[in-house]
Amino acid sequence: MHQTRIKLGSLLRFSFVAILLALALTLPLGATAQENAGPDVDYSKLFDKIEVMIPARDGIKLHTEIYTPKNATGSLPFILERTPYGTSDDKNGYSEKLFRYQEMIAEGYIFVFQDIRGRYGSEGKFVMQRPVRDPKDSKSIDEGTDTYDTIDWLVRNVPRNNGRVGLLGISYGGWLAVMGMLDPHPALKAVSEQASPADMFLGDDFHHNGAFRLSYGFEYSTMMETDKTNFAFAFDRFDTYEWYLRLGPLSNADAKYTHGSIPTWTNFVTHPNYDEFWKSEAMPYILTKPKVPNLNVAGWWDQEDFYGPMKIYELMEKNDPNHLNFLVAGPWNHGGWARGKGNSLGAIPFGNDTALYFRQKIEAPWFAYWLKDKGTLPVKEATLYQTGSETWSSFTAWPPREAQTRNLYFREDGKLSFDAPSSVTGKSDDAAFDSYVSDPAHPVPYRQRPIDMTYPEDHPGSWFTWLVQDQRFVDRRPDVLTWQTDTLTDDVTLAGQVTAKLFASTTGSDADWIVKLIDVYPESMPQDWKLSGYELMIADEVFRGRFRNSFEKPEPIKPNTVTPFTVDLHTANHVFKKGHRIMVQVQSTWFPLIDRNPQKFVPNIFEAKESDFQSATQRIYRSQKYPSSVAISILPATASTASASSGAMN
């Protein structure tokens, strides 16, 4: 959920930090820093800056910076971005956020950046994802009313504005954009929600399918709620895998470190299930029909909020008679579309500058169309980058209606096949399984160790690219199962929903199931040897077994009993190319991103005792009766050219 860089002036010891801050980002590492030569631009020559405290309806004043182009002729629209992370002013006192809008500046906008209530320069009290107000209470406020009040002030007070406002933001900023469009000010004419969380229990920053995102939940809540400005928890270990393992049961976090002082952590502890607390913040319960044109933007490898924009698009699409709801997804990590070229992520090259393409050909025209009546709409409905083939494709619906579901079955000898298992003569269905021992004392790391802190300040972190790390780093561990197809003789074009259907048993009474759908590159890649045999995750998710029947009411798993689990792996748009293989990995720990399931059912895992954590023997069945599989959506060979105008946009 954290898109903007942490700013801690006292920690500006290294030039690397300075570059990070200057770029206002969570930066994927490497050439991008040099490419994005933003810090050299002196925006004080381009803009006049106005700094104001804009009063909200309850009298609380919100710190706002307004950048008006010098020498502008005619009236201009506003681009408004609200943030909890500070406006990050450079040495001239100009916000580094301007770098984010390099492709739009020439078009002519008045840029407005605002600290939200209770953060940095703004008054009032910060509430993490402040719940939507009760409209019957005329004095109540929320992020929506703060946005409304700000827009109202802007259009009335800033000279030479054209009366139109565009609102956008990434991550928490994206969520704030959604809040602003629920009950929009009439001047709000265009929105782009980018990587907004949609549901903190089901799929975004804090939980996925009820499994707690420990490292993220701990580090983000302490970052936001220790002080009014960003705070970096002082780990005494570089490798936080080790630190979180030594932490022991979750109750030690408050006992040893936070002492009940972090409201969001306290909420984790008191709301372990999908109760009203989580629903009051979740999009299915607060979104109304689209009222303002909105471009939802997602990254296929967004390590924080991929679920959010896809879910918001899906929910809004159900009631979009005026066609105001649009979707873009690209091969990006969290916010990757807003910085650098986007021609690669980690070791994976894309062959073209996808982020630049988005900013120049989609985002800038989107706002120019709605705010300046210029040009045509750059997106008809859904513009999605197809990984594997490395082309942009346009869809009339997402997921595409013409896609067909095919099951990839787990088979004997580590095979993965479109052919279902048949009954084995003389062998009971119960005997056809693969097995591993999951030991919470030895969890599988989710990224290569050392697992440095989520947002390191003094070196490039590996959090930003972990979803594209080569999964060979855990392959063949005793606690990871692998099935894979033979080498593909034709392309397999995945477009749409991916769902794992496991038939599993455990000797414990609770269990996590992690399923990873992987593209295995050819063994010989002479043009890029580092990709030889590379195991790239295309879809992945965790499911906490206790919630298999209800996220509201957890239930123990019956030990040693074959039980079906359905794991939503979300949608993807990917070609498994001829010569590649398709692989599935299953494991029961993903640490320390996901807290360790004690594997013994306890009412609230946040209150589990050390002694509750136990090893469990897991079985994944692959018989005719219990055919574990991953259902993928495949475009028929002809349909892919019929509906998706692949490559046409490049």
Added chain:
Amino acid sequence: MIPGLTQRRHRILFIATLTLTAILFPLTSRHFSTQAQQASRDYTALFDKIEVMIPARDGVKLHTEIYVPKNVDAALPILFERTPYGISSATPGGYSSMLARYNEMISEGYIFAFQDIRGRYGSQGKFVMLHPVHDPATDPKGIDEATDTYDTIDWLIKNIPHNNGRVGMDGISYDGYLVTMGMINPHPALKAASEQACMGDTYLGDDFFHNGAFRLSYAFEYAALLETSAENYSFPFDRFDLFDWYLRLGPLSNANAKYFHDKIPTWNDFIAHPSYDDYWKHHAVAYGLKQPTVPNLNVAGWWDQEDFYGPTATYERLEKVDTKNLNYFVAGPWNHGGWGRGAGNSLGDIPFGSDTSVYFRQNIEAPWFAYWLKDKGQLPLKEALTFQTGSDKWTQFDSWPPRQAQTRNIYMREDGGLSFNAPAAKSSSGADSKSASEATFDTYVSDPAHPVPNRHRPVDMTYPEDHPGSWFTWLVQDQRFVDHRPDVLTWQTDGLTDDVTLAGQVTAKLFASTTGSDSDWVVKLIDVYPESMPQDWKLSGFELMIADEIFRGRYRNSFEKPEPITPNTVTPFTIDLHTTNHVFKKGHRIMVQVQSTWFPLYDRNPQKFVPNIFEAKASDYQKATQRIYRSSQYPSHIEMSVLPNGSADTAAAAN
């Protein structure tokens, strides 16, 4: 065993560069460019080249290239290196790239002679891997590498103009082994030698086995490399990640069944000689070389991934009978042959703060040969000169291992602790002392179907041709990549409050049990860096191996006669982790890891005793539950040689 793998395939620029520089070098771009510059050097202005076929006593002719400096008036000594890897004429004018190895000695004035050994590349005859020394008593007309060396030296001093009658021999790895062979009944003109990373004993500690555990990936790839044709051959793997390939290979018998078809003699010898029999003993340096005969500088790298045992064991053994003080020892922070190339200021992620390889070549190796062959200068070392890692300085010792070191035990303890304090007996709170003691262990399941990788995956082939490989630096890879796996145990000290200076022998004493009837034990002694390393963040909490070894349990009583392990019975195992010279600095931690697989470098122990693991069936491989005891009765520990505080300072810093 290969310091200068030379391939004839020049398809890719990278390969060409590799070939030119005659290397397998560690992979930083800095090294790369340095090497590339060296490689492109034009030696035609410096030397005249003579190419001859020198006849050995049995008439077989050996291909030899001789490089005589131009415009030299005085007589010069001959620097002689023999190789199975091809002389490679890849520099301008068809001059050998082996000259680049001797850049620091060229200006001193030497005639360089390089020779393909019998049966390889341009030489006639039949290649025999590590050709055993013949017995003159029973076979007076026999030949071996010693006689070939003798005959060649004899020819050189009689036929090459302007030589001063003195010959020095140098070589790394197999070439180092050839130097040791040349010292057996040496030619009188052989006045100085430097055996560098020789293969000393390929059953006990070098390329093919360590303590009876088979080095699968190395042996398979090396045997194919040398015995498929007269020139180097690269096995065409159909997987990039050989961890996967070797696992899919299954039992070792599949190597012949599927790929070699009995055509690789050395592979067949592995199968026929699974234990330490006369075959292995006759291939070891110790069989032929009983005592020092010429001044010899043994050179070893602390992180030599191929032949660390060879030079250290050769030095130690010869030192016992070195009445004329002809036996010397140098060890530095190098991988295999790292002293022979580049600056040596780092290895993998580990910086050393000085150019250790340049120092060796300029200040040790060149003066060494100049002293013996040209009567110039002084001996550059008194006895043993070793680079002390951790403190990163050169230290002189008058014996190695140093006599003043004291043995201290560091014990595996409860809760993953490692301590100089031995475990105490449980207080007699009514509990039976034996049962209390037996309950004091750590445990893991070792599953041959899911072995622990020896290096970070992907485990690419040992000597890749088209990209930089990770084989060359795997011994310095951060061991966090396997730490906390369910099949790896870890114990560590608290942060050290004072430096601990290790100098000399390290030995693991395990008290272990297994549910199987055979088992491997891998022990790693690790230096854990401080959690905060602002000047070099990649080293924050880094787990650097300082000593490591494997032991195949069946050989605990005898390498000649394997015996099953009695299942579920506490059994002592002693594992020689060799010598080292390292300071665990204040603020660091000392760590020990134990595991039972190290794949695919080592083949998987079936964990069920079978007479010959090379003939094990797939069904013989079984999981086993291992216990490492840490009680007062069974105190598993590591014996370390520690220098008393203060005495480290008396070891003269040579830098």
